[in-house]
Amino acid sequence: MKLTQIQYEIEKGVATVTLDRPDKMNAFTQTMRNELIEIFNAADQDDSVRVVVVTGAGKAFCAGADLSSGPSAFDRSVQDGHGVRIAEHRDGGGQVSLAVFRCRKPVIAAINGHAVGIGITMTLPMDMRIVSEDAKIGFPFTRRGVVPEACSSWFLPRIVGISKATEWVYTGRVFRASEEAGSGLFNHVVPQEQVLDKAMSIAREIVENTSAVSVALGKALLWHGQAEPDPQSVHLIDSRCFFWMGCQKDSHEGIESFLQKRPPRFSMKVSSDMPDFYPWWKEPKV
Secondary structure (H helix, E strand, C coil), X not given: CCCCCEEXXXXXXXXXXXXXXXHHCCCECHHHHHXXXXXXXXXXXXXXXXXXXXXXXXXXXXXXXXXXCCCCCCCCCEECCEECCCCCCCCHHHHHHHHHHHCCCCXXXXXXXXXXXXXXXXXXXXXXXXXXXXXXXXXXXXXXXXCCCCCHHHHHHHHHCHHHHHHHHHHCCEEEHHHHCCCCCCCEEECHHHHHHHHHHHHXXXXXXXXXXXXXXXXXXXXXXCCCCCHHHHHHHHHHHHHHHHCCHHHHHHHHHHHCCCCCCCCCCCCCCCXXXXXXXXXXXX
């Protein structure tokens, strides 16, 4: 794939995605949107990718949408030279968030600097967030006369709770990550120079010790379990998944490697070895 605003590298099971407009603080553009969607679709299908780490080039992670076009930067009524009806419009940040959400590999945000607006909302569907303690974070949509996007009104309350989400969204204030270290938004708040190392350490732990299919199913259980109405519904789903995995070669290898006190050699692939009932949340309820 040809990329102009993103760097994409794969090494030892970890795909590193780097937002690459450092002179513009990695401000989000339509080109960046398209490239991120393409990357996450590709990573989902690539068995050489076990974990995706997303970071920013330079001092910022992503300073938000590129507003250089002026006061009409958020006016989507005309795109590509033709008018767009309100029912036809699809938010670009939301398209990125859905691509991240659909990716069956764990995604870790290594927030190395400021992350504001789409710069932080694009990380919400990611599975973990490691952030620089000095990074400025904010959901300033109400201060720009718009509303939260990128599916953030679904993700944010589920991550930090409705009270904290309303505080951040209604005020639109920008804060240092260290001020909200206990909010639940971040897995780890560390000095800037340690952000990528911490993210990579977690990524390597996943790559070296876990079954790719187990992780993919575990990710689906955690995210989609939130939409189930009660524990009984989840019980039926995880019972099915546990039964199926217990019959597979990765389960046998996991137990054998434990008994033999050696690293596991899992061989199942996400691209070809998922159960026939996946994705279960798209099936009719019985």
